Amino acid sequence: MKIAVVGATGLVGTKMVELLAERDFPVTEFIPVASERSAGKIIHFRGREYKVVTPAEALLMKPHIALFSAGAGISGEWAPKFAEAGCRVVDNSSRWRMEPGIKLIVPEVNGNTLTESDMIIANPNCSTIQMVVALNLLHSRYKLKRIVVSTYQSVTGSGIKGITQLNRERAAAQQTKTSGNTTPSDTQNLSAYPYQIDMNLIPQIDTFLDNGYTKEEMKMVNETKKILGDDSIAVSATTVRVPVTGGHSESVNAEFEATFELEDIIKTLKETPGVILCDPESDLPYPMPLFAHNRDEVFVGRVRRDLSCQNAVNMWIVADNLRKGAATNAVQIAQLFI
Numbered sequence: 001m002k003i004a005v006v007g008a009t010g011l012v013g014t015k016m017v018e019l020l021a022e023r024d025f026p027v028t029e030f031i032p033v034a035s036e037r038s039a040g041k042i043i044h045f046r047g048r049e050y051k052v053v054t055p056a057e058a059l060l061m062k063p064h065i066a067l068f069s070a071g072a073g074i075s076g077e078w079a080p081k082f083a084e085a086g087c088r089v090v091d092n093s094s095r096w097r098m099e100p101g102i103k104l105i106v107p108e109v110n111g112n113t114l115t116e117s118d119m120i121i122a123n124p125n126c127s128t129i130q131m132v133v134a135l136n137l138l139h140s141r142y143k144l145k146r147i148v149v150s151t152y153q154s155v156t157g158s159g160i161k162g163i164t165q166l167n168r169e170r171a172a173a174q175q176t177k178t179s180g181n182t183t184p185s186d187t188q189n190l191s192a193y194p195y196q197i198d199m200n201l202i203p204q205i206d207t208f209l210d211n212g213y214t215k216e217e218m219k220m221v222n223e224t225k226k227i228l229g230d231d232s233i234a235v236s237a238t239t240v241r242v243p244v245t246g247g248h249s250e251s252v253n254a255e256f257e258a259t260f261e262l263e264d265i266i267k268t269l270k271e272t273p274g275v276i277l278c279d280p281e282s283d284l285p286y287p288m289p290l291f292a293h294n295r296d297e298v299f300v301g302r303v304r305r306d307l308s309c310q311n312a313v314n315m316w317i318v319a320d321n322l323r324k325g326a327a328t329n330a331v332q333i334a335q336l337f338i
């Protein structure tokens with residue numbers, strides 16, 4: 001099978017390449033793709049060297065499956081061309097997610113809806129993926145009525161420029177400490193965010209919309225309904241960038257139609273595919289990004305009844321946004337086709 005990874009030099013693309021090797025994907029020809037800037041660069045896959053090509057060159061090589069992770073513009077332009085040429089596209093960008101007729105897939109939740117005729121398949125937003133993996137089985141047992149979520153999202157969610165900004169700011173702070181110079185950090189270092197991210201939190205992910213929410217917040221609202229196939233679920237989201245690299249964390253308040261016993265919620269979470277429920281008595285009493293880093297599972301903890309609202313529960317959900325929030329989910333979708 002010929003597999004192309006479009007965006008192979010990026011943060012998500014690099015994880016995709018690692019996962020294809022880890023999961024022993026039946027690759028007979030590997031095609032790493034990036035922009036003109038990276039054409040000719042070498043990418044290692046299963047001990048061999050491959051030259052990066054442009055999307056146009058990759059299309060001529062007629063891949064069977066292409067994992068896209070190069071931004072919405074590239075997906076908008078190239079995914080239909082690859083699909084028309086008979087290549088199945090799993091797209092990580094936001095370009096096709098809400099498009100009618102395009103499926104938005106989290107394999108543990110709605111992977112069973114995929115059919116042979118689906119040529120472009122959308123991978124949801126990272127924050128949405130980890131939330132729906134955790135809530136899916138609870139929804140089928142108790143029916144979700146409303147979700148209130150606040151996120152604490154890693155800088156890796158902004159790609160290479162997010163990590164670069166954080167690292168530059170940390171290096172500058174270290175230099176200031178050593179030299180005793182107290183000049184505020186150089187604003188030229190701001191490549192991903194409008195403000196310093198080190199020692200800070202930024203309550204803005206993506207751009208603001210007319211309704212006062214950010215695009216990232218509205219992605220969580222709309223994508224949750226589409227994946228769970230239920231427009232009646234009310235979702236309220238606040239998304240925040242934090243100076244963390246290991247993964248995204250979420251405080252989630254979920255209200256259900258049905259009454260429940262807390263022990264049954266805990267039992268359901270233990271039975272939920274893709275979820276690891278942290279045991280308060282164990283070495284990892286609650287999920288944290290440092291421990292979710294490089295893992296494919298969604299970690300859930302701090303599960304407790306909401307004392308202010310009947311039929312509601314609070315929980316803390318953590319996952320590696322580059323793995324389950326992006327690359328792992330995309331590779332799982334490709335595996336479903338195989």
Ligand SMILES: NC(=O)c1ccc[n+]([C@@H]2O[C@H](COP(=O)([O-])OP(=O)(O)OC[C@H]3O[C@@H](n4cnc5c(N)ncnc54)[C@H](OP(=O)(O)O)[C@@H]3O)[C@@H](O)[C@H]2O)c1
Binds near residue numbers: 007013072
């Ligand atoms: N980071 C996450 O947690 C996350 C989660 C879910 C979804 N996503 C989505 O995944 C996509 C990539 O994110 P990322 O974090 O990996 O970003 P990134 O680290 O900035 O990587 C971007 C990739 O896109 C490639 N690219 C840029 N312009 C291109 C062009 N004209 N033609 C072909 N390739 C081009 C880059 O190649 P060059 O090296 O040549 O520039 C690079 O490989 C975005 O759509 C993002 O929204 C990210």
